[in-house]
Amino acid sequence: xxxxxIFASLPLALGGLSGWLSxxxxxxxxxxxxxxxxxxxxxxxxxxxxVLYILMGIASIPAFNQRDAPALAMFLANLMLNVSWPLVFFxxxxxxxxxxxxxxxxxxxxxxxxxxxxxxxxxILLIPYALWVxxxxxxxxxxxxxxxxxxxxxx
Numbered sequence: 001x002x003x004x005x006i007f008a009s010l011p012l013a014l015g016g017l018s019g020w021l022s023x024x025x026x027x028x029x030x031x032x033x034x035x036x037x038x039x040x041x042x043x044x045x046x047x048x049x050x051v052l053y054i055l056m057g058i059a060s061i062p063a064f065n066q067r068d069a070p071a072l073a074m075f076l077a078n079l080m081l082n083v084s085w086p087l088v089f090f091x092x093x094x095x096x097x098x099x100x101x102x103x104x105x106x107x108x109x110x111x112x113x114x115x116x117x118x119x120x121x122x123x124i125l126l127i128p129y130a131l132w133v134x135x136x137x138x139x140x141x142x143x144x145x146x147x148x149x150x151x152x153x154x155x
C-alpha cells in the first residue's frame with residue numbers, strides 16, 4: 001500500500017517540479033503576452049493544479065495495484081506531456097509548440113480515462129483534469145492567435 005501512495009504522489013511531485021523549473025506565469029515575457037479576457041488570474045492556477053494532481057494520483061492507484069501495464073504506460077506518458085507543457089510554454093517561450101503538446105496531452109487524458117475505466121470507477125476523478133486541460137488548450141490557442149506576429153510581405 002505504501003508503494004501505491006508513493007506512486008500516487010508522482011503527479012503532485014512532477015507538477016511541482018515542472019512549475020518550479022518553468023517559473024510559470026512569473027516572467028516578464030508571460031506578463032507581456034496578450035491574453036483573452038477569460039484568462040484567469042495567476043493565483044488560480046496553483047490551487048487548481050494541486051487538486052487535479054491529487055485526483056490524478058488517487059485515480060492511478062488501482063492501475064498501480066493491478067500492475068496494468070497499458071494503463072500505467074499511458075498514465076506515465078500523460079505525466080510526461082503534462083510536465084513538458086509548462087517547460088515549453090514558459091521556459092522556452094514557445095506557445096505555438098506548447099499548443100501541439102497540450103493537444104497531445106488532451107488526447108492522452110482521454111486514452112488514460114478509457115484504460116482506467118476498464119479497471120476502476122475512479123477514472124471519473126480524471127474528468128476535472130480533462131475539463132481543465134480542455135480550457136487550457138483553448139487558452140493556449142487564444143494566446144497563440146492573439147500574439148501571432150504577422151510577417152511583413154516582401155517588397
